[in-house]
Amino acid sequence: MRYLEITVPADRRRAILDVLDEEGIEYVVTEEVTASAVDDAAVVRLPLPTRAVEPVLDRLADAGLEAGRVVVIDAQTVVSSEFDDLLERYSRGGTRGPRTSRQVLRTKADEFTPSLSVYLVMLLISAVVATAGLLADSPAVVVGSMVIAPLLGPALAASVGIVTGDDDLRSTGFRYQTLGVAIVILASIGLATLARLGGLEPGGVDIVVVAELEERVSPNLLSIAVALGAGVAGILSLTRGFSEAIVGVMIAAALIPPAAAVGITAAWGMYGAAVGALVLVVVNVLSINLAALVTLWVAGYRPQGLFDVSPTRKRTATYGVVFGVALLVLAAPLAGITLLEFQATQLKSSADEAVADALEEPEHADLEEESVEVVLDDDYPVRSIDRVVVAVRGPDPGPDPELSDRIYERIVESEGPVVVEVRYLVGEQRGQRDTSGDWIGKLIVHTAGDGR
Known part of the structure; x- marks a missing residue:
């Protein structure tokens, strides 16, 4: 359940209240002195089922709420017969599972994206742990590197920004993803080079015989399934309230170890193996973004002109086609490896x-x-x-x-x-x-x- 506080301009008050009356929504109107640019504003407070937030705000936007301000707050419980009727109406035939509104979805995606300094430091630590785990052939250490990687927000922010028309969120998501992969690769190259100079290279033995490395330098089509599942699970964690921490580990599993494998094999001079690991990284990035975008679309988060009408429907389709075509092209060598x-x-x-x-x-x-x-x-x-x-x-x-x-x-x-x-x-x-x-x-x- 959600509790909304809406600041309504005086000239739009009647239209806004008419929409609430038509929806059968209980509300309280108070006259307040505000420090905002909205003169003679009133504050309308109302409880809503989670599923009702998005359609109600869309109707209010059509009624002229662009100049207003909306605050959405989590509510523990509401005791009201009218609210029970509203909850039943938006439960879709008895299904009361929560569906996060587009407005809240943008906020959550932004919250899961840390500041740049924290993001870089955590990724550096993750890269060091992943590189050490791969060189030591230790699955437990590799898993540890996934746990500390803050990749959930950046991996999903781009897709959320695309479907909601938030250009800042979209560009931030793509920038963080690109920067994150680059940081892990460069850090792993540095650490692996130090390890090789320190005499950790097995004498006369190919470094990729290490089990944790071998599966990432010559990936098959099954590798894509992990990234696709991570993208779908990531969006469901944002929209349905599942555990974000567990999904974040799944996304990191598709990106951190392969990126570290690129650095290790490059440091050992095995450029063919480094290319194989890099292809896996790019394929996983594309798979996560494509799966997230498709899942958002199927879940109903389609561009509908939210407060700021923008041609995001065409942009969503364009990104989907670009992701899909690029994924098919890069999946061709993976298909050859699978056949082999x-x-x-x-x-x-x-x-x-x-x-x-x-x-x-x-x-x-x-x-x-x-x-x-x-x-x-x-x-x-x-x-x-x-x-x-x-x-x-x-x-x-x-x-x-x-x-x-x-x-x-x-x-x-x-x-x-x-x-x-x-x-x-x-x-x-x-x-x-x-x-x-x-x-x-x-x-x-x-x-x-x-x-x-």
Whole structure:
């Protein structure tokens, strides 16, 4: 419920009160001396159901309230039979869930956008924590970086400003989003560079083998779902009163770790991987804004000339088209990565079957399958299948070319040309293992096919 205080100019008082009478709204009018530019003003006070605020203010705007002032206050309870009737009328068939008015929506979006200095400091802290978490491969630390990132307001302010015709709010939202991503990337580059100079680079190991990094430098289409869900949930948190803190973490999850991954991979000189992470950041920004804009439109927050009539309907459609087209263009490489992952999964399944069939032959009864792995190349962000690595173990002191060729032929028969590398883990005698349960012996590699 809301409690409104409306300052009404004398020449508009009768028109305003007529609207309230027609709506069946209880109100109190008091004559007050004000310090505003409105002479001979009266203050009208009235309770309204949350759902009624927007349509009532729209009607009052049509009646000439442009020169007035409206203050909307949260109300705990109203005891009145007339108010109960009004509440029932605006409950839409018994549904009493609150719907924030466009007027309040603009205020909430602005409130969730912190001052620039606080915003920058919090993002710097978040960037440092996210970079440390990614380098340490610590999911808990990465989650911590999301919690402290103040991204809810800026991520939603732009869309709210578009549909309500608030140019200042729209520009602030876009400016904060751009500045925020840039700050996180630059801060992560600096910290990752210091970490590399300090000797934290794994010797001879690609930095993106870190699990928390790998999934962000070669993203697939499923990554978009997180950002789309964050945009929808963010708007619902503003319009329906859901927990803003939880939704803020979800939005940060789509932006902070990928942005930090851009900085880390750039500091390590892996520019292809940095491009992949940057594409994910841009796609997530577009997805959040598009989802928020569409959700606002579907929820009924459409441009209707609120106090200041402006051609925002065309602007809303324009931004929606721009976001959608840009998202489709950038989603193309993500679709390629998704297809590659599907092909790699299918290839591994076929390789598992081929190895199992080959080892069933009587002459290979003393061999056991250790593992089957599909290895991708390092050409980030759009990678390709490099080879299939099959590991078998047994007591013989050398490779078995016949087995290697049989495995290769069966894989190629179902999946086409591919390099197959068969590794033999050879122990001193059958079944000999160390105290950890691992096979004792040496590794012999035999390449069974060249892919041509």
